[in-house]
Amino acid sequence: MRAWPRPDVPVVSGAACAPLLHDTASDRLVEVHTGDTARLYVCGITPYDATHIGHASTYLAFDTLQRMWLDAGLEVHYAQNITDVDDPLLERAAERGVDWRDLASEQIELFRADMTALRVLPPQDYVAVTEVVGPIAEAVARLEESGVGYRVDTPESEEGDDVYFDIEAAARPGVWTLGSESGYDRALMERLSAERGGDPDRVGKRDPLDPLLWRAARAGEPRWESVVGAGRPGWHIECSVIALDHLGTDVTVQGGGSDLVFPHHEMSAAHAAALSGHPLASVYSHAGMVAYQGEKMSKSLGNLVLVSELRERGIDPRAIRLAILAHHYRSDWEWTDAVLEDALDRVARWEAGLGGGASNSSAETPAPSLGPVSSAEVTASSLEVVEALRTALRNDLDTPTAIAVIDAAAASGVDDPTLLVRSIDAVLGVPLRVA
Structure with missing residues (x-):
């Protein structure tokens, strides 16, 4: 699958090192890198109703991580999936009276355009589930042969039975145990499983939490012929197979929204542990949820703010980016008009304070004018500001503090605006045009 164009990332001289990142599994900050190459897997979209601000917030969090790795001189290998066949997509396509493949294609293209506008660094491996059904089925067959996968009677299918994953059997080698990544207790797991695509009440399962590996073909549903019978993949196995195939067994960070924990x-x-005998990742990192109109932004509720609609209104994508980065990636927060207005004002203040207030050529609308630039005496060293910027971001991607550092520098002036402007572009992904 084709990703989107990669934006230029300036190289800024000076001392830099890999960031500290919060690890959900251990609930602590850890330094994240694996040798000279950092390997990142971030779960991709199910392509309907893309791209809302919640999506954008997650992808900008891990874009910031990539930029910090690059700033530290590391290579980055990034892989991302697209869940382009799944029940929610099929249901939405049926509601709209369109072919599910057409809906997926439309929404993937929209997502590409949004990521391009927001200057998000693309994955080297952008993989649709429909492209790797064969390897996924082969992985399911291996799990079944090893005793970790098992069949559950499925009378509604004329093609065979569903295949489930035995969490008790998978835990025996000790590489993975239930709760080792989330830290959740069983009662919470059972509630979340029911709410988030699981089927804890399915008759015939060995454990209510055992997840689906392979869904046997039903009438009227997409299907593929495979070594485990006709059908399609379950949800979780797709990411395990794509991550192992493209990143290997030493994934540095697996990332996504906190609703994926x-x-x-x-x-x-x-x-992944059952397939490889190794932990999937060194660090599991999660972004907070974005609310709108008092509720978590979600497709099911329909309270979505879409990046594409903001762009159609002529909103500067840099302001959308800054509106999101003004909140720490792990926090839950609410999108409001005031959040966007503050970001539009910030773009203008930064450009004015760092060299003249001209709008960037990539912006879709000029930033509002704040009047003439103050002639106040320059009080800040650009080198010191850049170091403070890096320090903030190295501390668990603290973008609000980083933005406050730039706010102060733009207000006071700096001795080398060009250096600071390049640094802002490099680590925050916000290009500024200054005179």
Whole structure:
């Protein structure tokens, strides 16, 4: 699958090192890198109703991580999936009276355009589930042969039975155990499983939390012929197979929104451990949720703010980016008009304070004018500001503090605006045009 164009990332001289990142599994900050190459896997979209601000917030969090790795001189290998066949997509396509493949294609293209506008660094491996059904089925067959996968009677299918993952059997080698990634207790896991695509009440399962590996073909549903019978993949196994195939067994960070901690990331890690004998990742990192109109932004509620609609209104994508980065990536927060207005004002203040206030050529609308630039005496050293910027971001991607550092520098002036402007572009992904 084709990703989107890669934006230029300036190289800024000076001392830099890999960031500290919060690890959900251990609940502590850890330095994240694996040798000279950092390997990142971030769960991709199910392509309907893309791209809302919640999506953008997650991808900008891990874009910032990539930029910090690059600033530290590391190579980055990034892989991302697209869940382009799944029940929610099929249901939405049926509601709209369109072919599910057409809906997926439309929304993937929209997502590409949004990521390009927001200057998000693309994955080297951008993989649709429909491209790797064969390897996924082969992985399911291996799990079944090893006793970790098992069949559950499925009378509604004329093609065979569903295949499930035995979490008790998977835990015996000790590489993965239930709760080792999430830290959740069983009662919470059972509730979240029911809410997030699981089927804890399915008759015939060995454990209510056992996740689906392979869904046997039903009438009217997409299907593929495979070594485990006709059908399609379960949700979690896709990420396990794509991550192992493209990044190997030493994934540095598996990332996504906090709503993926359980069951998706927990079970993806379980599948990968059962397939490889190794933990899926060194660090499991999660971004907070974005609310709108008092509720978590979600497709099911329909309270979505879409990046594409903001762009159609002529909103500067840099302001959308800064509106999101003004909140720490792990925090839950609410999108409001005031959040966006503050970001639009910030773009203008930064450009004015760092060299004249001209709008960037990539912006879709000029930033509002704040009047003439103050002639106040320059009080800040650009080298010191850049170091403070790096220090903030190295501390668990603290973008609000980083933005405050630039706010102060733009207000006071700096001795080398060009250096600071290049640094802002490099680590925050916000290009500024200054005179």
